Amino acid sequence: MARLLNYDLHCHSTASDGLLAPAILVERAAGNGVDILALTDHDEISGLAEARARAAEVGLRFVDGVEVSISWGGITIHVVGLNIDPANAQLQQGLQSIRQGRTERAKKMAQDLARVGIPGSLEGAYAYVDNPNLIGRTHFARFLVEKRYVSDVKSAFQHYLVSGKPGYVPHQWATLQDGLAYIKAGGGVAVLAHPGRYKLTRAEMRKFLGEFKDGGGAGIEVVTSSHSAEQFLEYAILAREFGLLASRGSDFHGPGESRIDLGMLPNLAADLKPVWHDW
Ligand code: AMP
Ligand code: MN
Ligand code: MN
Numbered sequence: 001m002a003r004l005l006n007y008d009l010h011c012h013s014t015a016s017d018g019l020l021a022p023a024i025l026v027e028r029a030a031g032n033g034v035d036i037l038a039l040t041d042h043d044e045i046s047g048l049a050e051a052r053a054r055a056a057e058v059g060l061r062f063v064d065g066v067e068v069s070i071s072w073g074g075i076t077i078h079v080v081g082l083n084i085d086p087a088n089a090q091l092q093q094g095l096q097s098i099r100q101g102r103t104e105r106a107k108k109m110a111q112d113l114a115r116v117g118i119p120g121s122l123e124g125a126y127a128y129v130d131n132p133n134l135i136g137r138t139h140f141a142r143f144l145v146e147k148r149y150v151s152d153v154k155s156a157f158q159h160y161l162v163s164g165k166p167g168y169v170p171h172q173w174a175t176l177q178d179g180l181a182y183i184k185a186g187g188g189v190a191v192l193a194h195p196g197r198y199k200l201t202r203a204e205m206r207k208f209l210g211e212f213k214d215g216g217g218a219g220i221e222v223v224t225s226s227h228s229a230e231q232f233l234e235y236a237i238l239a240r241e242f243g244l245l246a247s248r249g250s251d252f253h254g255p256g257e258s259r260i261d262l263g264m265l266p267n268l269a270a271d272l273k274p275v276w277h278d279w
């Protein structure tokens, strides 16, 4: 029997909060046996050209992607857009409008950290930023590790930067409808990222999935590094129930920071319809 192709459809480069440059990320994916890779930086597509060029050189199939930040029901939700056209003006403008809020948010985050006796975090976070238009909480987390306020990035997100902790600033991202419209304008397929990470009840998740489908959302990440083995099953059930295409992606951010490396996740259950079924 033919070997299953190794799809990894969610990861980050230095164009957002990943640690590896797009070309290096592609080389690592190829080395790990990934056959088809999507780069999905947060609200940003500036890394795609470099990744695509390197993928052609190393013989890996590349999918243009993005991870769009959305606000829904008072929480932040991430929607991955796959097979987008990076040249689409409406998509570009939409992402630009989401990115704009990040710079202002970062200033407020730094003020809040200063309030609890942590000075210099704005400059400190920017030292980890490669793309000045895209500062995020991960860059602050790395600064907090560097200054030994916490031992690693994971604990930075336990003690800081999350709701109720210092450095957290509530933020309005795109609406679900707008986020889906940007992806649709770019001709992409919208996939709900790491559904197990949201603090939603089952009823709220169902309500979300209904609105997501109504707005044109088509897929859901079933196999992601955020999920336990139990959650692989839980979200496979929801994919079947809602008629959603299933996706697989590591959400890799960098060596030493991510639990699961590129291409190293289990396969999707055989009866699920993969998001790549017609690629
Ligand atoms: P932002 O889009 O700036 O709010 O940052 C979101 C990013 O923070 C996510 O994509 C992750 O990279 C990172 N992040 C959020 N929560 C955690 C966590 N508990 N552990 C590690 N990284 C996290
Ligand atoms: Mn991230
Ligand atoms: Mn995410």
Ligand code: MN
Pocket: 010, 011, 012, 067, 251
């Ligand atoms: Mn991600």
